[in-house]
Amino acid sequence: MKLRAILLAAALSFSASACMEPAIAAETVVEAPQAKRIAQEGSGLKTAIFAGGCFWGVEGVFSHVKGVKSAVSGYHGGTERQADYKLVSSGVTDHAEAVKVVYDPKVIRYDQLLRIFFSVVTDPTQLNRQGPDTGAHYRNALVPLSAEQNAVAKAYLGQLKAAKLWDKPIVTKIERAQAFYDAETYHQDFMLKNPRHGYIVRWDSPKVRALKAMYPGVYSAKFQPN
Structure with missing residues (x-):
């Protein structure tokens, strides 16, 4: 598992300017284990919220997962009046x-989404930052929207x-x-519209490639990353 993580992490060796902050260090990918607590959510579409740094990459990865119907970037945890990119990014x-x-x-399933999230989307050891981006608005957090999701997330x-x-x-x-x-x-x-953006090339396209390499069975080629 560790060797696989090292090999996949090599995909993060690109050099390009970050979105809002100077590049500091490459994020790593780690093959998280299968969940012991399997989500039992029944039928019908479900919704969950994930915070894992810049939403471009979080949305980009989940939009490539089979069974995901939509992935929408947004703001969670504050007021409607302040839900504005300039305000949020100011901290x-x-x-x-x-x-x-x-x-x-x-x-x-939700537990499978959690596995993907911790494997290739976010580094769960970084407090109030993620990759090159700093501030509490880049915190990594799980936001369950049901009692079942909450129990699975805790487990x-x-x-x-x-x-x-x-x-x-x-x-x-x-x-x-x-x-x-x-x-x-x-x-x-954003990844679909701006595949050659410096931040996307440096930080987010490698996450999609890691998703495809680690979990080919759930990978969906919405578009081809760089």
């Missing part, structure tokens, strides 16, 4: 950049902490669900 609001994921649990975080896959402590929190506000139109499907 003066309580929002986190987040992605609202609508999925079919008959195709992809999986406990499982990851016991597994000790990372050298540092896991700081990912489970946040109480609050209003979710869609981000501005130009942020939606």
Whole structure:
């Protein structure tokens, strides 16, 4: 598992300017374990919210997962009046950049989404930052929208902490669900619209490639990343 993580992490060796902050260090990918607590969500589409740093990459990865019907970038944890990109990115609001994921649990379960999230989307040991981006609005957090999701999220975080896959402590929190506000139109499907953007090439396309390499059975080629 560790060797595979090292090989996949090599995909993060691109050099390009970051979106809002100078590049600091490459994020790594770690093959998280299968969840012991399997989500039992029944039929019908379900929704969950994930905060894992810049929402471009979070949305980009989940939009490539079979069974995901939509992945919308937005803001969670603050007020409607302050749900504005300039305000949120300044760090003066309580929002986190987040992605609202609508999925079919008959195709992809919540626990499987958690595995993908911790494997290739976010580094759960980084507090109030992710990759090159700093501030509480880039925190990594799980926002369950049902009692079942909450139970699965708690169990999986406990499982990851016991597994000790990372050298540092896991700081990912489970946040109480609050209003979710869609981000501005130009942020939606940002990877699809801007595949050669420096930040996308450096930080986000490698995550999609890692998804395809680690979990080919759930990978969906929405578009081909660089």
